[in-house]
Amino acid sequence: MRDQAIDADRLLEDNKVCNLTKRVMLVSPLPERVNGLFVSLSIACFDVFSLHEFNESLLSSLKPELIIYDALPMMNSSHELEQLKRDQALLRNVVNNHIPLLILLDEHAFNEREQLGVTGSEWLVWPAEAEQAIERINRLLESQASLTSLQDVLLYKDLKVDLKRMIVSKEGERIELTKTEYDLLVHFLTSDGSVQTRELLLDIIWGLQFYAGSNVVDVHIKSLRKKLEDSAVDPKYIATVRGVGYRLADQ
Numbered sequence: 084m085r086d087q088a089i090d091a092d093r094l095l096e097d098n099k100v101c102n103l104t105k106r107v108m109l110v111s112p113l114p115e116r117v118n119g120l121f122v123s124l125s126i127a128c129f130d131v132f133s134l135h136e137f138n139e140s141l142l143s144s145l146k147p148e149l150i151i152y153d154a155l156p157m158m159n160s161s162h163e164l165e166q167l168k169r170d171q172a173l174l175r176n177v178v179n180n181h182i183p184l185l186i187l188l189d190e191h192a193f194n195e196r197e198q199l200g201v202t203g204s205e206w207l208v209w210p211a212e213a214e215q216a217i218e219r220i221n222r223l224l225e226s227q228a229s230l231t232s233l234q235d236v237l238l239y240k241d242l243k244v245d246l247k248r249m250i251v252s253k254e255g256e257r258i259e260l261t262k263t264e265y266d267l268l269v270h271f272l273t274s275d276g277s278v279q280t281r282e283l284l285l286d287i288i289w290g291l292q293f294y295a296g297s298n299v300v301d302v303h304i305k306s307l308r309k310k311l312e313d314s315a316v317d318p319k320y321i322a323t324v325r326g327v328g329y330r331l332a333d334q
């Protein structure tokens with residue numbers, strides 16, 4: 084793995100100080116596979132913390148600005164495959180919350196990446212030169228910075244959502260939502276109108292540790308509709324897909 088790491092003499096000038104760092108979560112069940120990348124990222128002024136498995140509580144507390152997920156060992160091991168299946172909902176949640184996600188695979192697994200079921204992520208064949216990985220990471224972070232500046236406000240029909248201040252208004256009048264109602268609304272507004280199953284909403288909004296039945300989704304949707312003055316029969320904002328879940332109503 085030494086040949087994958089960037090030589091410190093080539094990256095750091097004399098007396099160079101990292102004034103601005105980006106926080107990166109590096110997840111791999113086999114840390115030796117990504118050790119060179121860990122070293123190179125640290126030298127390149129990234130604040131890197133390495134985990135053997137995806138940890139939802141650390142995701143919330145450490146608030147990484149980018150996540151690198153090493154999927155290859157999990158795809159090649161029947162034991163680790165179960166962990167991969169458990170991680171899929173978390174990975175989708177990462178993407179839906181606009182955290183850049185880079186997934187590492189080898190050439191063989193790269194052709195089978197669809198089975199991960201995670202859209203909106205970036206993929207990198209690994210092992211690779213660390214410079215290539217860092218170039219991809221910097222590009223992801225730059226793209227996210229541009230996206231964030233464009234998406235500080237969401238507009239849909241007469242609704243406006245200020246993402247920075249977590250304020251929702253309708254026709255200029257502020258609407259008080261609970262955190263769950265707010266998360267549901269933002270998720271619908273950023274889901275490109277695709278159908279959201281009750282099970283998917285449970286995973287994304289409440290997480291895998293939430294064991295209540297899917298009817299809890301219906302309860303919160305009903306409350307959200309009431310506050311938006313929306314109708315289940317003739318929906319303006321959230322439409323019911325009978326027997327499946329919900330989606331944004333037609334424009």
